Amino acid sequence: MHGGAAPQVRAAAQVRLLMRADDLMSALLRIALDDKQPVQARLVAIRDGLDRAGLASKQEIEIGVTARPTYEDVLEGVLVDVAEDRDEDPNVLDAEVVDDTEEREKDHDRREADRAERKALTPQRTRPKVSTEERAAQERELLAQSPAEPETRASQLTREEYMLARDRGANFSSRGLGRNSGQG
Structure with missing residues (x-):
């Protein structure tokens, strides 16, 4: 962000590293040959030294382009064509399509009849139509009939x-x- 990725800055850093390459390689070799260093650190130093000297093993990467499989390719081994697989086994029964529309209609009609019968047997309560004024008069009358609350000190x-x-x-x-x- 502050010029570190600029081409001239990167080129200068690369020149500095190349000038110090011999010193860095000798430090790497000292680590690789030092018996006091852990084995893992020594192995890393040896591998890095051989790599920089161009003596590391070659690594091959294969890149290939293949077409993505279609759904037909994926399902090819799963689906079986029934026409090809007919061997007329006597133990296999063929499926029969049953039109159950008539059966469902009969069941629906039966449920509706049951519902109508239950409704007919249930006593229907109807409320009389009362206007707002009549209802207010009824409430006033009920309030007048209800016993008065006892007088308390808090109510006074x-x-x-x-x-x-x-x-x-x-x-x-x-x-x-x-x-x-x-x-x-």
């Missing part, structure tokens, strides 16, 4: 009084009935 307070009492520690549970939590 405004929201602000209730919140202030809760902040001071008043207990408005069914057992506390507005008493302060410090009271017995």
Whole structure:
């Protein structure tokens, strides 16, 4: 990114390496011949030295171009042509195509009849049509008939009084009935 891949920079680096090639090769040989070095490091140094001297074994790479197999090629060994493989074995029964459309229609009709019969046997509840005004009147009447809730201390307070009492520690549970939590 900063000019390291520029051709003149690469050429200069290559010149520096070539000028130091003898020193690098002698260091590599010292590692290869040093008995104190691990065997793996020595083998790598020997292999690199022989490679740079041009005495390494040749490696061959074969590159070939082949056409991709078609699906016919892939399935060729899998599929069997039935016409070719006819040997009239008496133990093999030929398949018979059965048109079950009529059977399915009968089954469908039977299920529909069962459904209709169950519906006829089930008592139908119908709600009377009631207008919104009539419904509101009915609800008012039911509310008037319901017993009044017992008067509690909390219901007598405004929201602000209730919140202030809760902040001071008043207990408005069914057992506390507005008493302060410090009271017995």
